[in-house]
Amino acid sequence: METAVFPAETRAAFAAAYPASPAKLKHGLLEHPLLTLDALAELADALPASEIEYNPGKLPIGIRPEDVPTSDLSVTETIRTIERAGSWVALKRIEQVPAYRELLHGVLGELKDLVQERTGAMMQLEGFIFITSPGSVTPFHFDPEHNILLQVMGNKTMTLFPVEDEDLLGAEAHELFHLGKHHRNLSWRDEFSAKGQAIQIGPGEAIHVPVKAPHWVQNGDEPSVSLSVTWRSEWSYAEADARAFNHVLRRIGLRPASPDPYPAQNRAKALAWRAARKLGVAA
Numbered sequence: 001m002e003t004a005v006f007p008a009e010t011r012a013a014f015a016a017a018y019p020a021s022p023a024k025l026k027h028g029l030l031e032h033p034l035l036t037l038d039a040l041a042e043l044a045d046a047l048p049a050s051e052i053e054y055n056p057g058k059l060p061i062g063i064r065p066e067d068v069p070t071s072d073l074s075v076t077e078t079i080r081t082i083e084r085a086g087s088w089v090a091l092k093r094i095e096q097v098p099a100y101r102e103l104l105h106g107v108l109g110e111l112k113d114l115v116q117e118r119t120g121a122m123m124q125l126e127g128f129i130f131i132t133s134p135g136s137v138t139p140f141h142f143d144p145e146h147n148i149l150l151q152v153m154g155n156k157t158m159t160l161f162p163v164e165d166e167d168l169l170g171a172e173a174h175e176l177f178h179l180g181k182h183h184r185n186l187s188w189r190d191e192f193s194a195k196g197q198a199i200q201i202g203p204g205e206a207i208h209v210p211v212k213a214p215h216w217v218q219n220g221d222e223p224s225v226s227l228s229v230t231w232r233s234e235w236s237y238a239e240a241d242a243r244a245f246n247h248v249l250r251r252i253g254l255r256p257a258s259p260d261p262y263p264a265q266n267r268a269k270a271l272a273w274r275a276a277r278k279l280g281v282a283a
């Protein structure tokens with residue numbers, strides 16, 4: 001049998017935290033051949049351009065004349081020179097490449113039993129890889145997936161905020177996000193700092209990021225590679241649909257209560273939204 005990616009203590013920590021709380025975890029993916037910079041440059045070549053987001057870096061200081069590209073760096077050049085590129089790259093939905101699909105499914109398969117008994121079936125498994133130059137910052141935002149961020153190279157600090165705090169992420173922003181009308185980036189105010197929990201991870205460590213928990217990320221002073229393994233669940237779909245239904249109620253002048261946090265299941269509003277959508281009366 002292959003060695004497990006998550007050690008027993010991490011399974012226990014995840015079980016204690018999932019789905020509502022952040023947790024620092026450990027993983028065994030260091031030295032994995034699919035996660036070297038060279039392998040990731042090849043992955044970037046294999047993925048459709050629409051699945052790659054990157055910031056073409058400035059030319060590094062001290063580059064040899066024969067290495068000077070004619071224009072901004074390509075994504076593969078950015079990955080290979082990430083140490084000096086002053087840049088970042090996001091490779092999205094890596095499961096479109098079979099070897100990465102197998103990796104993602106293997107990692108998440110280890111947690112499937114724990115996930116299912118809390119939030120129902122594990123669905124829409126997606127993987128993302130973030131390759132970042134020293135010192136990069138990912139601004140304050142939230143994501144719609146259950147997520148574990150596994151650190152492979154370098155250090156980063158993620159500061160996470162409580163998902164139920166509507167000062168940070170208001171009910172209407174939740175609703176509009178699920179209707180495709182609100183960007184995942186959130187506006188920041190300095191007084192939010194006190195509500196954050198900073199978790200630092202280095203190679204071999206990971207963070208459980210609860211669905212939609214607002215967060216921002218500061219990279220350390222080395223290049224960083226992180227793998228994000230994500231999934232949706234019956235519970236997360238129902239919460240999203242309940243939010244969307246609330247938007248319908250708000251539009252007709254009501255002031256709907258926000259969905260209760262886990263373990264509330266939000267089934268009634270989710271079913272109402274699904275029915276409204278079928279009838280074509282939805283937002």
Ligand SMILES: [Fe+2]
Nearest residue numbers: 141142143215
């Ligand atoms: Fe994120």
